[in-house]
Amino acid sequence: MCPTQRQVFIKHLQNVAKESDYPALDVFICTADPYKEPPISVVNTALSVMAYDYPTEKLSVYVSDDGGSQLTLFAFMEAARFATHWLPYCRKNKIVERCPEAYFESNPSSWFPEADQIKLMYENMRVRVETAVKSGIISHDYINSKQELEAFSRWTDGFTSQNHPAVIQVLLECGKDEDVMGHTMPNLVYVSRGKSINLTHNFKAGALNALLRVSATMTNAPVILTLDSDMYSNDPETPLRALCYLLDPSMDPKLAYVQFPQIFYGINKNDIYGGEARHVFQIHPAGMDGLKGPIYLGTGGFFRRKVFFGGPSETFELKQDHLGSKSIKSREILASAHHVADCNFESQSQWGTKMGFRYGSLVEDMYTSYMLQCEGWKSIFCHPKRPAFLGNSPSNFHDFLNQTRRWSIGLLEVVFCKYSPITYGTRTINLLSGLCFAYYSFCPIWSIPITIYAFLPQLALLNYVSIFPKVCPFTRIIVNNNNIDIY
Ligand SMILES: O=c1ccn([C@@H]2O[C@H](COP(=O)(O)OP(=O)(O)O[C@H]3O[C@H](CO)[C@@H](O)[C@H](O)[C@H]3O)[C@@H](O)[C@H]2O)c(=O)[nH]1
Ligand SMILES: [Mn+2]
Structure with missing residues (x-):
């Protein structure tokens, strides 16, 4: 009941940690369709985070391609080359x-x-x-090495976006690849998890869990940032802002993630579809920050990796020994990365129920943060003046309806699951936080009174029926006493 506004002073971070003590950061970027989410825009998202003001040797960017498309891999091969010029320039x-x-x-x-x-x-x-995307063909003139050619050879006959083995390609390796000034590059890894038409793939939550595992075999950073393909970083200091909370010695150890708002640049004139959704992405999170913390908004969240492996009271050891000094391109590491990205890996496991991003709802972001709060974790909303991330929201009616339908189904899945916020959440987190989650998940029900209200007045008018109560003497007294001029 206490909306919270926070401010950080990045220059004080040095009092808590030296740059060499910053935790490693793994950034996860999801994309699912090269035709709906143009690869050049995903590349822009990746470049904006690769150029973060963060120790390069601690930064890794993983791209999940659920579309399993050569076009996306090709775009990232190009991006890896361009980055060697772009990063030093910035x-x-x-x-x-x-x-x-x-x-x-x-x-x-x-x-x-x-x-x-x-x-x-x-x-x-x-x-x-763009030429490659338009024609659907990657010209041989664009392929620069035997290694690149080999990577594309994994798209054999029968490879479809819904049925294919895992494809993992290390495009840049920290400590090996350098920019044009001779400075090391961050890791850049392309991942298309294995899929089978006979197995459910759990949409974005499944993709993020595959990245959680693949990154664990390669870099296993204690901090993770998740980003959607349509959201780029607008401020290179953003990870430092998140560290101000994550490294604060006086911070509650139950802090699970720091959430930045979703702010959009591509909204149509006058925002006729309400795409900005300021209440969802800016106002409610500030309100929930005064309780146990905001929901996870699906993008722009800095997580501690350990939150995905148990509650705050469980001791989780982030093992780094298996990484040693091995190259992430080594056969051994690539073999285990492919193994954990295989479509069968999750069968009969606790992924999606007790571990990782949670399955069972199309709004995996809200559901995951709800389940984390039920386990005892907390979160923080960080809303700096300069937007940390800028994204795109649906700009036409068709996409808007699609998004609303998807969100509504996902939210109702939370209402009717066995952990419904109204019964389980209010008891497990606390009454107010449970009600906040219930408010979100019951939102689709608003469509019923809104639809009725959209048609009823017209029908009433045509039938000479009044739907509003007549002013009775009692109401008149109240109105008069309050000196309200109703005429
Ligand atoms: O099977 C899938 C489906 C989607 N995505 C990715 O998920 C992201 C979000 O999808 P989008 O179509 O942009 O959905 P939106 O409705 O715009 O997304 C909002 O709502 C989603 C569901 O709550 C959240 O995951 C998002 O972070 C949030 O921005 C995109 O990067 C997609 O590439 C996948 O990786 N695999
Ligand atoms: Mn989106």
């Missing part, structure tokens, strides 16, 4: 806008001398990626 010139598309749309008067050359490289990359 770092040297202290660029704030690290998403190339957004940067090159900004005013050229703020550009630095090399910008034109880098823009040309970006444009060339964009044309190659």
